[in-house]
Amino acid sequence: MSPLTTEPGELAVDCVRTLAPYVPGKPIEELQRELGLSDIIKLASNENPFGPSPRAIAAMQKAVADTWLYPDGSGHELKQKLAAKLGVNTNQITLGNGSNDLLVLLAEAFLKPGLEAIYSQYAFAVYPIAVQATGATGVVVPANPPESAMPLGHDLAAMARAITPNTRIVFVANPNNPTGTWVPAADLRKFIAAVPPHVLVALDEAYFEYAGGLDIQDGIPWLAEFHNLIVFRTFSKAYGLAGVRVGYAVSHPSVADMLNRVRQAFNVSVIGLAGASAALDDPGHVAAAVKVAVAERARVADVLRNSGTQVLPSAGNFLMLHAGPNARARYEALLRQGVIVRPVGNYQLPEHLRVTLGTVEQNDRFLAAWEAC
Ligand SMILES: Cc1ncc(COP(=O)(O)O)c(C=O)c1O
Numbered sequence: 001m002s003p004l005t006t007e008p009g010e011l012a013v014d015c016v017r018t019l020a021p022y023v024p025g026k027p028i029e030e031l032q033r034e035l036g037l038s039d040i041i042k043l044a045s046n047e048n049p050f051g052p053s054p055r056a057i058a059a060m061q062k063a064v065a066d067t068w069l070y071p072d073g074s075g076h077e078l079k080q081k082l083a084a085k086l087g088v089n090t091n092q093i094t095l096g097n098g099s100n101d102l103l104v105l106l107a108e109a110f111l112k113p114g115l116e117a118i119y120s121q122y123a124f125a126v127y128p129i130a131v132q133a134t135g136a137t138g139v140v141v142p143a144n145p146p147e148s149a150m151p152l153g154h155d156l157a158a159m160a161r162a163i164t165p166n167t168r169i170v171f172v173a174n175p176n177n178p179t180g181t182w183v184p185a186a187d188l189r190k191f192i193a194a195v196p197p198h199v200l201v202a203l204d205e206a207y208f209e210y211a212g213g214l215d216i217q218d219g220i221p222w223l224a225e226f227h228n229l230i231v232f233r234t235f236s237k238a239y240g241l242a243g244v245r246v247g248y249a250v251s252h253p254s255v256a257d258m259l260n261r262v263r264q265a266f267n268v269s270v271i272g273l274a275g276a277s278a279a280l281d282d283p284g285h286v287a288a289a290v291k292v293a294v295a296e297r298a299r300v301a302d303v304l305r306n307s308g309t310q311v312l313p314s315a316g317n318f319l320m321l322h323a324g325p326n327a328r329a330r331y332e333a334l335l336r337q338g339v340i341v342r343p344v345g346n347y348q349l350p351e352h353l354r355v356t357l358g359t360v361e362q363n364d365r366f367l368a369a370w371e372a373c
Contacts, residue, residue, distance in 0.1 A: 015135040023346045037338045043356040044342040048240035053285035059278030073265040078277045094259040097267045099234040099247030104130045109258045110168045111136035117169040120154040127171045153181030156191040173204040178354045180314025185217035201229045207316035209238035212294035227252045235276045244272040293317040296357045318356045333373030
């Protein structure tokens, strides 16, 4: 095919042209435009309805005046605070424009055509995108069957069996999005201990704060023992800062060194650094938001189950529902009632919908709308 007869986008490398793009949740403004509704709630992107700490808001407002300057590319203050909180050294931390940025940087630094990365079926959609964009091979391991104790969750034993001499990364989302499922701590430990040293374990703990007493391991204390482990965390969920894009990876210093080589020098903004840093000074704000989400997770799941809707076990700030063959129609019926949830057809789960836990009032509104559609 001559480049002159095709659109210029077609000149992109094969591994990018064949990528399926990430499908985000529907923005409130879009639904306003489409249906002319004014009273809309968005329970579609696992955001925290309580927003950031007032301290973080004040720090970000103050930082606006400094936005003519490039940010501190080393993220010194934020890294110092994180290191103290997590009990690690600053040279183990890499900051990112959200943890999504860091997942992409990991793939860029450690993958190339001919190498492989493993992830579970129904695992977070960014893993295949990050892997395939490097030209490496994404190896999808079938998830647990629907009738298992952790339906549609990661099958760690099968993931371990999928490792070959060409594998460089295995992604484990704990808990996973969109399923909400998690891996018990003992199983995870056994798995990581069995992963050979030529493979990095990318442990994505974006929803770690919402564990709520469930058997979910904090991966950071394991870093001293497992040098091939990398833990990914974010300020987007429990810290309520999704819009400013700050995440971090904690790893062996040699891995952080490599991530830093491919990282844009100023990948976290002046406002993001200020907001995240101040948010760490207000753990009470985070704990209050998490408490509501954990309580609502149980309450909303009970209400749904009692009225006959199957709900997957969840350790996140969201629930995955089996909406049935007319899931798309129910999604659209919810939209008409001003409630945005997330279809997951892009995960090959056309009969499921994912709903983020909002405030008690928002959840009640979702439940009423769900009953009506
Ligand atoms: C499992 C998981 N990992 C990572 C992310 C990326 O979050 P962010 O880039 O906002 O830190 C998300 C966001 O939804 C997620 O669900």
